[in-house]
Amino acid sequence: MIIVINMPRKTPPHKKVCDCQGSRRSRRREAILDVLSSGEGHLSAEQVHKAAQKRMPGIGIATVYRALKCLCGCGKVLEFIPSDGVARYEPGGDKPHHDHLICTACGCFTEAVDPEIERLQARLAAKHGYAISGHRLEIYGLCPCCAKKK
C-alpha cells in the first residue's frame, strides 16, 4: 500500500504520540475527531479549532494541535501538507489513499486517484533506484464550478 508521506518539519513533533496505550479518555479529543468525521475534510488546524469551539467552548488551539498529532499517530486522522505549508486534516482509518485536485480560484480540494499513475510512479522510482515508501501528488487548476464563472 502506498502511504502519503510528508517531509519532516524542522521542529520535531511531539515525542508522546497517542499510541492508544496509557492514554486517557478525553472529551476534547473526541470532539475534534467528531469534527473531522462529520464535517467535510481538508480542514486546517485553525478551522478545526473554530468548529471544535462550538462543541467545546473554551477549547485551546494547543489542544487542537495535540489532538490532531495524537489522532494522526493512531491513524484515525490523516495529515497532508500542500504547498502553502498549512497542514490539512481529514478523517483517516477506513479511507483509502487518494491524491488531490486543488482549485487555484476557490481553494477547494477534490479527491481523485488513478491506479495507473500509482503504478507508473513505482516504475519511475525503481528506474532511479529508489525504494519507494510514499508519494504526494497535487494537481492544480480550475474546478468545474470556478471554470463556469469565467
Added chain:
Amino acid sequence: MIIVINMPRKTPPHKKVCDCQGSRRSRRREAILDVLSSGEGHLSAEQVHKAAQKRMPGIGIATVYRALKCLCGCGKVLEFIPSDGVARYEPGGDKPHHDHLICTACGCFTEAVDPEIERLQARLAAKHGYAISGHRLEIYGLCPCCAKKK
C-alpha cells in the same frame, strides 16, 4: 506545457517583481543567480545565503529572499515547496519540467520525469472537470546510496 505551481502563501509576495524593466543592475542578484547556476540545485534560501556570503561578504538574508523572488519572476530561477514547507530553488530558464524523488534518509533530491504520468494526470484532471494548470509530484523513498547503507 505543464508548469509546477505552488499554492499562494498567506502573506502576499512582493508587489514589484523583477520584470527586467526599470530594474537596475545588482552585483548581489548576479551573485545569487551564479550560486544557483554553478552549484547543485534544490537549495533553501538559507543555503543560498551561506553560499552567496562567500562571494558577497555581508549580504543580507532579506536581499537573498528579494533576489530569489525577482529571479523567479524572470523565470531564471524555479521555486518549489516540498512538504516541509521550506522553499527550494534551482536554476530555471532552459531547464524543462521535472518531478522530484526525495530521499527520506539523507534528504537529497533526484530529478525525474515520466511523460506517461504527465499525460495521465491531465486525463485524471479532465475526468473530474478540472482545467489543469500545473501539478506537483514528489516521490519519497530511500535513494540508492542510502538503501545500500542499510
Added chain:
DNA sequence: GGCATATTGATAACTATTATCATTATGTCA
C-alpha cells in the same frame, strides 16, 4: 476518596518568510 499522571490552556518560543525604513548604490541626463 486519594493518588499518579495524562490532559489542558495560556503563553512563550521557534522558523521561515515578508514588511518597514533609513542608508547606499545605480543609471541617466545635464
Added chain:
DNA sequence: TGACATAATGATAATAGTTATCAATATGCC
C-alpha cells in the same frame, strides 16, 4: 563629471503556523 531620482540593500520588526513549557485540571485505578 556631478546631481538627481529611485532601485537596491541591511538591519530589524512583524507575521503565521506550529511546538515547547508549565502550572492547573481531569481521568483512571485502587
